[in-house]
Amino acid sequence: MIEDKNQQRTDLSQLGEFGLIDHLSKSFEIKQKSTIKAIGDDAAVLEYDNKRVVVTTDFLVEGVHFDLSYMPLKHLGYKAVIVNLSDVYAMNAEATQITVSIAVSNRFPLEAIEELYAGIQTACKLYDIDLIGGDTTSSTSGLIISVTAIGQVDKDNEVYRSGAKPNDxxxxxxxxxxxxxxxxxxxxxxxxxxxxxxxxxxxxxxxxxxxxxxxxxxxxxxxxxxxxxxxxxxxxxxxxxxxxxxxxxxxxxxxxxxxxxxxxxxxxxxxxxxxxxxxxxxxxxxxxxxxxxxxxxxxxxxxxxxxxxxxxxxxxxxxxxxxxxxxxxxxxxxxxxxxxxxxxxxxxx
Amino acid sequence: MIEDKNQQRTDLSQLGEFGLIDHLSKSFEIKQKSTIKAIGDDAAVLEYDNKRVVVTTDFLVEGVHFDLSYMPLKHLGYKAVIVNLSDVYAMNAEATQITVSIAVSNRFPLEAIEELYAGIQTACKLYDIDLIGGDTTSSTSGLIISVTAIGQVDKDNEVYRSGAKPNDxxxxxxxxxxxxxxxxxxxxxxxxxxxxxxxxxxxxxxxxxxxxxxxxxxxxxxxxxxxxxxxxxxxxxxxxxxxxxxxxxxxxxxxxxxxxxxxxxxxxxxxxxxxxxxxxxxxxxxxxxxxxxxxxxxxxxxxxxxxxxxxxxxxxxxxxxxxxxxxxxxxxxxxxxxxxxxxxxxxxx
The missing domain is CATH 3.90.650.10 (PurM-like C-terminal domain)
Known part of the structure; x- marks a missing residue:
């Protein structure tokens, strides 16, 4: 009904993930005083008084990032958290909270999702992380997990990708x-x-x-x-x-x-x-x-x-x-x- | 190779989305001092000095939440942001930042993703929101969008679902x-x-x-x-x-x-x-x-x-x-x- 008159097609694989993010985000402006660092590092950095808050997010897609035939769901849940905490630590920050969203097809019974969350919970316990939110929804195929991790660091203690100097x-x-x-x-x-x-x-x-x-x-x-x-x-x-x-x-x-x-x-x-x-x-x-x-x-x-x-x-x-x-x-x-x-x-x- | 010996199957539709979140999150403990409110409201609330930070996240899945045959991608991008901002405003907070992650199959050319981001950008401009991060990855089918919105509110100005009193x-x-x-x-x-x-x-x-x-x-x-x-x-x-x-x-x-x-x-x-x-x-x-x-x-x-x-x-x-x-x-x-x-x-x- 709504016709796409734009005939140009650029294949996504030409850009790759980093290229795609760069490409898509370059025209966005930063307006909030509390935004210290937006896209381009392991995590974003926000500031509230003398605390800086770091935020990072990752998608894990079945068939792309994991194969359930050898990845037990509990391990998958664990890994989904770890991958995001790793980005927070890479900012020299302390990881404090996560949100976890999942889209899942009806072929997964509740018990499978419980296994997944058992892994998430183990990671939360071991790393002292609070699960503070998320969304669950159905998917037309497979399992998709989106985790956002939040952390904090004292002002000026955060470490970016951009500070390396010759002879370091x-x-x-x-x-x-x-x-x-x-x-x-x-x-x-x-x-x-x-x-x-x-x-x-x-x-x-x-x-x-x-x-x-x-x-x-x-x-x-x-x-x-x-x-x-x-x-x-x-x-x-x-x-x-x-x-x-x-x-x-x-x-x-x-x-x-x-x-x-x-x-x-x-x-x-x-x-x-x-x-x-x-x-x-x-x-x-x-x-x-x-x-x-x-x-x-x-x-x-x-x-x-x-x-x-x-x-x-x-x-x-x-x-x-x-x-x-x-x-x-x-x-x-x-x-x-x-x-x-x-x-x-x-x-x- | 890894056999699932758990034969019990509870259909996800028996629980519904809210039931599923309740069920999955009930065994998680809160440990961080900065976590004021975790799961159970429109958004989570974190505290840094006298500022409270609210965080909320939503998944939009093609074929479940939207149908691209009548939803132009630009509108979809716009709506994906709005849905999350709405949760921040429902906390009586000011929305300040978002992260946007997308999983997308190769059937979408770059131009389609640009349309999607044009809608995201329009929403960001209109509502004074900074895009601070995200993840892009391929999907084995369809388009999936995950948006996390962050906002702030002065301490004790946040409004929860839980404060209604008789005669209000x-x-x-x-x-x-x-x-x-x-x-x-x-x-x-x-x-x-x-x-x-x-x-x-x-x-x-x-x-x-x-x-x-x-x-x-x-x-x-x-x-x-x-x-x-x-x-x-x-x-x-x-x-x-x-x-x-x-x-x-x-x-x-x-x-x-x-x-x-x-x-x-x-x-x-x-x-x-x-x-x-x-x-x-x-x-x-x-x-x-x-x-x-x-x-x-x-x-x-x-x-x-x-x-x-x-x-x-x-x-x-x-x-x-x-x-x-x-x-x-x-x-x-x-x-x-x-x-x-x-x-x-x-x-x-």
Missing amino acids: LLVVSGDLGGAYLGLQVLEREKEVFKVNPNSQPDLDAYTYIVERQLKPEARKDIVKLLHELEVKPTSMIDISDGLSSEILHLCKASKVGCDLYENKLPLDPQVISTAEEFNMDSTTIALSGGEDYELLMTISQEDYPKIKANPNLTVIGFITEAASGAHLVTRGEQKIELTAQGWNSFDKD | LLVVSGDLGGAYLGLQVLEREKEVFKVNPNSQPDLDAYTYIVERQLKPEARKDIVKLLHELEVKPTSMIDISDGLSSEILHLCKASKVGCDLYENKLPLDPQVISTAEEFNMDSTTIALSGGEDYELLMTISQEDYPKIKANPNLTVIGFITEAASGAHLVTRGEQKIELTAQGWNSFDKD
Whole structure:
């Protein structure tokens, strides 16, 4: 009845998620005094007196972000919360509240949704988060979860993506690549199961990496640790789409370059052995794997003594002038330009 | 691979949306000092020093909440914002920021999403709202929009659903039933179009009600007006699911009853004439139609002189003791128990 006379069609996959957000939000103006930072970081920042409030939101769509054939609903609920808390911690803030909205088709019984909420609740308990709202509705297909997380931070303690300076150290928490390899293991088991439904998966050799995929944690402890060490990072971001992609976000927002050292990348032994088993390069996985939910930050050189003995933090490179570009320095001392091979949901189908 | 051993299945439609939220949230505890009000009102309330922050979120799902064959994307974007702002105003708060997340299948070109955002932007401009974040992702089917709205209100100025007292007046802004009848007109035109694709809809006689459906407004002006009149309602809710349903929410939250007068219901002449045309009862439509986004409130009797001359506000009844129940007093002086015939998305398919 209402005809679309606009014949132009630009495929969404040409833009990708980040491109799409940039494109759509560029014409919006900011008018509220309380809006300190809108789109463009891990979370938005609002100000009320001397408290700053951070807000972040994420969608999880069945068939795009998760596959219920190997993702138990309880784990999914847990992960949906963690993914958002991770964005709050990446602002150097304390996560305090979430809202959870779900759209669900009638093929899910109440008991399934209860499982999902049991996972959400476990995450809330473990991270001291209040569930303060949400919406539930039916969907014509599949399960869609939208979580918004709210946090707070004292004024001027928040850390953006944009504060990195040349000579700052590039630091990462935990280790990398586990979540991606855990997914490979789960997908392999799914194929085996399709061929022989009586097969019992033996995941004993992969417990760490499977847990990294199914039950990731957000690094609340790192924000606390940094506070105790009296280190305020100059910039920070969480690693959801792969280290390369996140480094490039930091460099772009801070208008700097960087040298990243291959031999410094923190890898768990299970990541190394499983990568070999799958005939994959562990460096590529660490750079592009995604879903590790570790924190990537830059710190001033003068803070190095405070962090150098800490097993939770690894220096993996340093920041350079923008003109130098962003590079990986390989074990063979070669300099390779860093490229984002992060994940773009619009490329999936 | 992961077997669900839980054989019990409770159909979601048995619970309905409100039942589902109640059911799922009852086991969550509140731990944050800044959480003043969590689930159970139009919006959550957080506190930072003397400012209270309200947060509300809503999902709009294609095929459930909207039909793109008669809902232009620009109007959809506008409405998605309005629906959420309405919840903020229902707290007697000022709406300040929104986040917008969309999941969209590849069948939508960028230009379609731009149309959607043009509508979002128009709403932001008109209502002085900052877009501060969001997420875009692909979906395996259809379009899903999740909007979270944030607002602020001075401490103790927020109005909950729970403050109504016996003898308070029941007051509604604007008029009722238009949005529902607008939808009936649009659905009729869609059927005509299916039979004869060359037919041109003539909607001239229905401009007001079609606009109520396609381009509803949130009553920011009423919050401002109440402030100017120095009236703080004792309770307030926005009318999204139909007057009966919302009155019952207020009564339940406030532990009171009410008498609602059929002959006081504010109806636009176009609502009356179109209801007749469709052979529908205009009172039923006003009670159960939904999507009017007017504000329903209770005010203390002593505030009556301040509002009585105002064309934007209509007294439609008064609050009674809980034991009296909630009733409609008909034109024939009959007392009929009020029942919620609001909308439940889980009943749709």
